[in-house]
Amino acid sequence: MNHTPLFIPVILGTTRQGRASENVARFVLGEVQKRDGVETELIDIRDLKLPLDDAGEAIKDPAFSAAITRADGIVIVAPEYNHGYPGMLKHALDTNLKEYIHKAVGICGVSKGGFGGTRVIEALLPVLRELGLVTIFWDGNFSKAPEMFDETGKIKDEATQVKRMDKFLGELIWMSKVLKYGRENISN
Numbered sequence: 001m002n003h004t005p006l007f008i009p010v011i012l013g014t015t016r017q018g019r020a021s022e023n024v025a026r027f028v029l030g031e032v033q034k035r036d037g038v039e040t041e042l043i044d045i046r047d048l049k050l051p052l053d054d055a056g057e058a059i060k061d062p063a064f065s066a067a068i069t070r071a072d073g074i075v076i077v078a079p080e081y082n083h084g085y086p087g088m089l090k091h092a093l094d095t096n097l098k099e100y101i102h103k104a105v106g107i108c109g110v111s112k113g114g115f116g117g118t119r120v121i122e123a124l125l126p127v128l129r130e131l132g133l134v135t136i137f138w139d140g141n142f143s144k145a146p147e148m149f150d151e152t153g154k155i156k157d158e159a160t161q162v163k164r165m166d167k168f169l170g171e172l173i174w175m176s177k178v179l180k181y182g183r184e185n186i187s188n
């Protein structure tokens with residue numbers, strides 16, 4: 001078994017000014033950082049500055065593609081916009097393809113309403129499958145997200161959210177390990 005650390009970046013999936021998803025992404029990043037044997041970083045799609053007059057692999061951001069190439073798993077923090085995902089998140093995800101194949105992904109849905117972004121999660125799942133990612137059966141659900149954090153960006157009900165993230169990350173790390181083993185040892 002290869003004991004090099006796993007790399008599991010967190011994608012912040014909106015460019016919106018005032019986004020509550022940024023607090024969620026920073027909280028999730030902190031929880032990933034607590035895990036032994038896992039390295040991570042925040043990928044803010046706002047920083048990619050992707051052009052809008054083209055799409056797909058033609059507009060790859062080299063650093064983003066390198067991070068996904070290195071990744072064993074991915075967390076996507078996805079706000080719910082009109083029961084779907086932000087167009088800018090899809091625009092960013094579409095810039096890679098082979099980089100995603102046989103890698104694990106988990107989604108943290110973020111919503112103002114009380115359903116924890118379940119509708120954006122359901123909408124995003126078939127996209128991730130087409131990209132070659134392997135989805136896990138746990139999600140993160142952040143309901144009433146604008147009220148979940150204090151003015152410094154600290155999560156209010158930390159104990160509950162840490163416990164929920166523990167289940168989610170446990171499954172994502174397990175799947176990331178399994179797929180890393182598979183990529184390295186099982187021919188396809």
Ligand SMILES: Cc1cc2nc3c(=O)[nH]c(=O)nc-3n(C[C@H](O)[C@H](O)[C@H](O)COP(=O)(O)O)c2cc1C
Binds near residue numbers: 081
């Ligand atoms: C264009 C748009 C559409 C939205 N649609 C929904 C929705 O369908 N359901 C919901 O619960 N919240 C909706 N919201 C609120 C966001 O989910 C809320 O702002 C949440 O904090 C996550 O998005 P944010 O990171 O941009 O703040 C919408 C917000 C915007 C900007």
